[in-house]
Amino acid sequence: MPYDEALERFEPVLGLETHVELGTVSKMFCGCSTTFGAPPNTHVCPICLALPGSLPVANVKAIESTIRIGLALNCSIAEWCRFARKNYFYPDMPKNYQISQYDEPLCTDGYLDVQVEGKTVRVEIERVHLEEDTGKSTHVGGATGRIQGADYSIVDYNRAGIPLVEIVTKPVEGTDRLAPEVAKAYVTELRELLRSLGVSDVRMEEGSLRCDVNVSLMPRGSSTWGTRTETKNVNSLRSVERSVRGEIERQAAILADGGRIIQETRHFHEDTGATTSGRSKEEAQDYRYFPEPDLVPIAPDPAWVATLKAELPELPSVRRARIQEEWGVSDLDMAAMHNAGAIGLVEATVAAGAPAADARKWWMGELARRANESGTALADLPITPGDVAKVTELVASGALNDKLARQVLEGVLAGEGTPEAVVEKRGLRIVNDEGELSAIIDQVLAGNADAADKVRSGKIAAVGALVGGVMKASRGKADAGRARELILEKLGVEG
């Protein structure tokens, strides 16, 4: 069913579960390295392989990071809590259970404010808990490489036991047609928050930030929530938005036909934007949670928590407000910079010596355009804030004009080296040599006698064509202002 029609008849309720791999150097319960991309089963030991007689011990840095995430999300920190065993029979954990937290999470009841179309939406946080990541299964046989239809699977346990934080929202109601945008804004803001805390590298493409999206619909006017589905494998910010939209349309079509939504896990397909049915969800009781006997309870010292709270860095929303004030930028421009991922880049460019307005102009203008053309994120362009600051400096000193500066940026993006190197190689410096400029002007005046006569007779406006001619003849390298002065001087006219 088309999105607009779906929204006329139904109201969506959202829920987001985000898994974050913490950036600790060792695993959650053992000393194995967490480095991404190592050869299979080289980061494993008796503890993360669950060999008999081994015992886990919790990584204090992971506990600390989880508490800091909770504090940054305005949560209460538990005074006492335990790990729990989540029992299940997939071989992605060699123990046949995953150590997680169940009814005693480390952090509860917080919120994160996000901006959507100029409005603040408060997303309430249900819980933040700590668990261990699972191993990576590769399914062999079958047509799709998926678990369904596979003949067998092969498992690499390098990832098994990496500390994983799960952040769960309360059901988000009242987003109405903005549900997809709210979902995306939430994950975007959460990612920035986690990055500012330095607790994870939050790379969605490498799976260090993963998002499960819950969606249910209720008929307009009803206040009873419908059955929800949980969409997994949503691995980019754009996919978060698309998966919510797609699921609203899919569920609306079923409900409008008098059908019933099945509570199940669905898989998102990046290529088509559609979801397909996965396994039906186990009930919590099927996991037979019980307190983990191999790990003693956690009772964070209130003084420690207070110190962690006092030492939290400036959070992204606070930082944005400060920067907006300092730079004197409108709400609209600020939102545009935020959406383009340009704030940090502009800030770094300012730190490298550029005026804020110039830094913003290049990142949000020429560079945003080029990023858009090549389909890359602004931050992934092969140019540094230092390069951009250098270009603004060259423009400010009169060595470049905007047109030449664009060519310099193009050269840097093409891998021709630093801005200075590009200027040198391409010969882009403004013609400052009066003799050279004068010669070019004489040549242009000779070739445009009509325009020159008009200017002589007082039609000053006609000088534009002559300046244009000079710029063309110098291939953009002349200083247009100086050229205008010299032309008027030569024609004996007062500017």
Add this chain to the structure above:
Amino acid sequence: MSAITRDEVAHLARLSRLALDEGELDHFAAQLDQIVGAVARVAEVAAGDIPPSSHALPLTNVFRPDEVRPCLTPQQALSGAPAVEDDRFRVPRILGEEA
């Protein structure tokens, strides 16, 4: 009184990917029932003033620093595996045809 039903054993068997026949379902239901009954006797001695306990020692906050320790080699790690492929543990099909 039987606390564990045949249906519950069948459900558990499905979660565990165990194929139990009709006779085994009855057999295990009775056995599990006895085990649960034995454990339930703890409740008879636990008076109201005894708080539920999950750990035998009154310890909290046993942590280790975030430091990398040596791992096993893949050869060591895989030495006990019944089947290996590409330095990975090879396991039987995870989901049956119905999934």
